[in-house]
Amino acid sequence: MKNIFYILIILVLGSSRLAFAQFEGQKFISGSASVSFNNRNPNEAKSTNSYGYDFDISLGKFKTNTVASGWRLNTSLAGSKAIYRTYPDGSAIEHDKSGIKGFGAGIGKFWQFYKHFNDKIGVYAGPNIDLSYNNSDTYSVSSGPSELIKTKANAVNLSAGISAGFYYKFSEKWWVTANIAASSPINVSYSMTKQTSEDSDYYVKQKTLNYGFSPSFTFPSVGFGLRYFYGR
């Protein structure tokens, strides 16, 4: 089986007759992780803060020398403590809002088909499916009658697309990857938004289903990534 792929690759490349590393069975991880915390403590006012995390991890495995597939997992959270002042009837009311203001989680499956140019450089392309959920609470002070408006949003998003990139192999364990082009022809999202006022009985509830099919592609702003091969 390996032999066949070897011959195929040589045939495809025609001119190049370099020996390639075997990728079959290799597992890799790539992604990003961030955690933040900020605190502001002014002399003349109450302290405020914000915090959050964002994890986005892809785990993949080479099924054969030129085909890899894997899962993408991501989750994020944002929270803060903030103070809003409204003047519903002329006098100031202070609203102290603290807690979690946003949460998101997603899962995706991807497939990548490779063309290895030589033992350092190659390109890949393949389809991906992503499902994500996000919620957020945002506060704003309305103009006119000064009221504190809370907007609560829940959204589920399903998309299917194709992406392409190239890689450069630094070492056996580390690759650097870059995006070339991306396309997400299928998109479906459902969102529920509710706006309520803390100072009156104003509210607006909105449910929206968005869908689209568009076979097109974009060249993304170049995104570089690192990939680590583990096991073996």
Next chain:
Amino acid sequence: MKKTLLIGLTAFICYAGSVMAQLQPGVKYVGATINFNGYNQNSDFGYNNNNIKSNLISINPSLQFGKFIKENRMIGIGLGTNIILVNGKTLSSNVVYHGRTTNVAYSLSPYIRHYKSLSPKWAVFLNSSVVLTYSHNKSSGNQLPTTKTDGYAGGIQLTPGISYWITPRFALESDLNFLSLAAGYQSLWGEKNMYFNSAVTSDLTRSFSVRAAWYLQKQ
């Protein structure tokens, strides 16, 4: 199976390496693409018990037929439709307002296309076309008079593009908007407009729509 694959691949490489058979006189061409999008929305206004339901759907299919008259040169015709349907229903103080808008545009575009092959699998082309568009708009509602508007437009357009052959008969193509040139005349909504637009950009971050294309040769 493996053997077939190997022989097939070898044959394909030899074949593709020899001559750009897709761009020879007599080859027939069919191109097609579609995109659509839409939304359904329901809004409740708690302070005055109003409710608004609305939905929109927009569908854009297009077809192209062509034939190579000499090497690297094709003549053909493009047909396109753009349909936008909007429905709205408002409930306010126990009165229901319905509204519906239909916007349909048909386009007919005879064209000449020049190809330049870059490799056995890639080619660039320049498409020069005359675009004739007829559009029809109708708005109606239970509390509104029905209005109808017709319009037409005609112009010329110059667009470059790129083709990638997945198999000798099937390719994916994209019109590239790095360079565009359009001039024409438009009569719509009781207004008559002349226009001339040209644009050059090196911006790669916009989106390019993809079309499926078949190059049909006599065997």
